[in-house]
Amino acid sequence: MNAMTPITRNNLIDRLPSVSGRYVVDAPLRDLTWFRVGGPAEVLFRPADRQDLVDFLQACPDDVPVTVIGVGSNLLVRDGGIPGVTIRLGRGFADFEVIAADGETLIRAGAGLSDVKLSMMARDAGLSGLEFLRGVPGSVGGALRMNAGAYGSEIKDVLVAARWIDAGGNIGSSLTADLGFGYRHCGAPDDVIFIEALFRVTPADRDAIAQRMQQVSADRNLSQPVTSSTGGSTFANPPGARAWELIDAAGCRGLVVGDAQVSEQHCNFLINRGNATAADLETLGDTVRRRVLETSGVTLRWEIRRIGIHATSADRIGGGA
Ligand SMILES: Cc1cc2nc3c(=O)[nH]c(=O)nc-3n(C[C@H](O)[C@H](O)[C@H](O)COP(=O)(O)OP(=O)(O)OC[C@H]3O[C@@H](n4cnc5c(N)ncnc54)[C@H](O)[C@@H]3O)c2cc1C
Structure with missing residues (x-):
């Protein structure tokens, strides 16, 4: 390596097998999730088809973490991004x-x-x-x-x-x-x-x-903030109760952290008002969980999948200084 070669994270891409699909290094995931937040995938892989995915998995080094995502409607990708390879299935599937x-x-x-x-x-x-x-x-x-x-x-x-x-x-x-x-x-x-x-x-x-x-479509348009940047129901309904009712009773409707807010329309939905970070959304969700526990004794289970690493992590992806 000469003095001008940028130091990358172990040059992961060089260790990956050749594929017929597409690799993208430091791929922004905020564009691929409904919340529109989060850091990049260290490498995003879009396999061309089933055989391409099989070949990739057979040849991918064991120490490389592999994460699969769908269309990101139930995902909170943390601000530090996702280490390793993130797979997204597309047209070939x-x-x-x-x-x-x-x-x-x-x-x-x-x-x-x-x-x-x-x-x-x-x-x-x-x-x-x-x-x-x-x-x-x-x-x-x-x-x-x-x-x-x-x-x-x-x-x-x-x-x-x-x-x-x-x-x-x-x-x-x-x-x-x-x-x-x-x-x-x-x-x-x-x-x-x-x-x-x-x-x-x-x-x-x-x-x-x-x-x-x-x-179905009309009901949803009335009851859910479907045009907002959201991740759907934040918490699973606990046995015998509805998460939104517990959240409402805990006084969390409309609660704000940074640019993240508990939806006024459906308070089991968190929304990104425009400039929220994943940390804002996660802190807001954790605050809601704590308040619900204090007021009702119920511990809510996150339904939204939170993946990746925090921006404060030394291992954050594409972090620069
Ligand atoms: C406005 C709105 C309304 C919603 N309404 C509903 C609703 O009525 N009912 C409901 O159940 N959900 C609802 N959701 C949540 C979400 O749509 C569902 O959970 C959906 O099934 C997630 O699919 P996805 O492709 O977006 O997965 P992602 O959000 O991308 O991923 C979710 C999880 O699935 C895993 N995953 C994705 N693809 C694969 C794969 N091929 N193999 C293995 N694991 C995989 C990921 O690793 C992750 O753990 C709503 C979300 C929004 C934004």
């Missing part, structure tokens, strides 16, 4: 196929497909069962990991099986019963990257399906 077998109708959907698009494709094919996904702005992969749900239905209710790739690049599949689903929870090992889902659907009248989806 957005397939959609209707399968009729043994008197059943199934939909095979790639993990990179958006939930809203999937619900619309099912509607256009005259297939009912996925209308609730019209209200979930994530990807199929994120919906599997979070057991996403709305309007009385959850992913686990319509899922037959999911296909995945593990950290060693091995492809496997699991039946719904083996995925350890619970409320906004999936028990699959953390290193599993979902690549595909098989859903059970029912042929039905297209107009009736469309009407249900319009209702």
